[in-house]
Amino acid sequence: xxxxxxxxxxxxTANELDLATLNLQFNQSAEANLRFTRLGQxxxxxxxxxxxxxxxxxxxxxxxxxxxxxxxxxxxRQLCAATGADYVQGGFWKGDKVQxxxxxxxxxxxxxxxxxxxxVIVFTRLRAPYVNPDRFRFTIYRRGFFSDIAKWLGMQDVxxxxxxxxxxxxxxxxxxxxxxxxxxxxxxxxxxxxQPEIHLTVKDDEGFFGADFPADTDELHFHVGGVxxxxxxxxxxxxxxxxxxxxxxxIGSAYEAAPSFKR
Numbered sequence: 001x002x003x004x005x006x007x008x009x010x011x012x013t014a015n016e017l018d019l020a021t022l023n024l025q026f027n028q029s030a031e032a033n034l035r036f037t038r039l040g041q042x043x044x045x046x047x048x049x050x051x052x053x054x055x056x057x058x059x060x061x062x063x064x065x066x067x068x069x070x071x072x073x074x075x076x077r078q079l080c081a082a083t084g085a086d087y088v089q090g091g092f093w094k095g096d097k098v099q100x101x102x103x104x105x106x107x108x109x110x111x112x113x114x115x116x117x118x119x120v121i122v123f124t125r126l127r128a129p130y131v132n133p134d135r136f137r138f139t140i141y142r143r144g145f146f147s148d149i150a151k152w153l154g155m156q157d158v159x160x161x162x163x164x165x166x167x168x169x170x171x172x173x174x175x176x177x178x179x180x181x182x183x184x185x186x187x188x189x190x191x192x193x194x195q196p197e198i199h200l201t202v203k204d205d206e207g208f209f210g211a212d213f214p215a216d217t218d219e220l221h222f223h224v225g226g227v228x229x230x231x232x233x234x235x236x237x238x239x240x241x242x243x244x245x246x247x248x249x250x251i252g253s254a255y256e257a258a259p260s261f262k263r
Contacts, residue, residue: 072096072111075229083235085109102242104258105130109234111227125223128241130248131255132202132218138173138182139201140192165189181251188247191240195233197224200244217259220244 073087076098080087085100090110097110107128114121156172160180169192173179183189192198203219213219220241228234248254 070229072227072229075231076109076234079231079234082231083238085238100238102128102238102245103256105245106258107238107241109238121225122227123223123225124228125221126237126241127222128220128245129213129217129259130220130245131216131257131259132248132253133216133255134253135218136174136178136248136251136253137202137204137218138171138179139199140169140171140183141199142197143168143170160184162189165193168193178251178253182244182247182253185243185247188240188243191236191243194236195224195240199223200240214260220248 073096076096077087079085080098083100085098088097088099090096095110095112097108099106099108101107105128107126109124109126111122111124114123155170158171158173158176158179159166160171160183162183165183171179171183173182192200200220200222203221204213222237222241228237245254249256
């Protein structure tokens with residue numbers, strides 16, 4: 001699905017475009033010209049059901065709820081009410097986020113956008129910085145056609161000794177013994193298998209515009225294309241992070257201490 005707003009195209013997978021409320025900003029008085037394209041078919045916004053109002057330079061359109069369902073904010077606030085997590089409003093420059101504490105760690109849920117020419121692809125991500133004493137890192141994601149080709153060409157894929165899990169996932173890491181110890185946790189494997197799409201990894205930093213981590217701090221990081229608006233799936237993702245951090249502690253690859261870093 002794609003929508004073009006003021007010359008910019010926003011692309012997401014079907015039914016994941018978060019447009020229960022759409023805000024458009026104009027530099028001068030102008031008539032909102034809204035067009036939505038899905039599967040090659042253009043959908044116009046008739047005046048009979050699309051109301052656009054002007055307020056402090058913003059045009060806000062709300063009747064799209066019936067088409068796209070509840071907004072991300074509404075669903076994520078439901079998540080907070082059910083789990084006791086904090087909903088943090090980001091303001092104009094930063095997006096909203098959900099944060100929950102697990103022991104000394106803070107797990108953060110938010111979204112970010114990747115610009116590819118005239119298209120913008122939105123991702124949902126979870127992050128949790130932690131102290132990594134032995135620099136053990138791993139990556140796991142679901143097996144697919146291209147990953148099988150990459151494996152045939154020599155890409156790492158560690159077999160951990162659990163048949164169905166080895167069949168369904170590509171597993172990489174800096175130390176095979178620790179990979180087997182990490183994924184020997186039955187609950188952790190079940191939580192990973194419950195995700196229809198997953199890319200879970202350990203990163204050494206958040207990139208040029210992210211947090212500046214000290215040398216002993218890494219980040220547990222999950223991302224997937226689109227905006228996740230399924231409360232139960234989000235609950236399982238928070239549980240996945242908690243179980244992964246606990247298991248990393250058990251195998252000696254994380255400390256139960258809050259990392260210190262600056263932005």
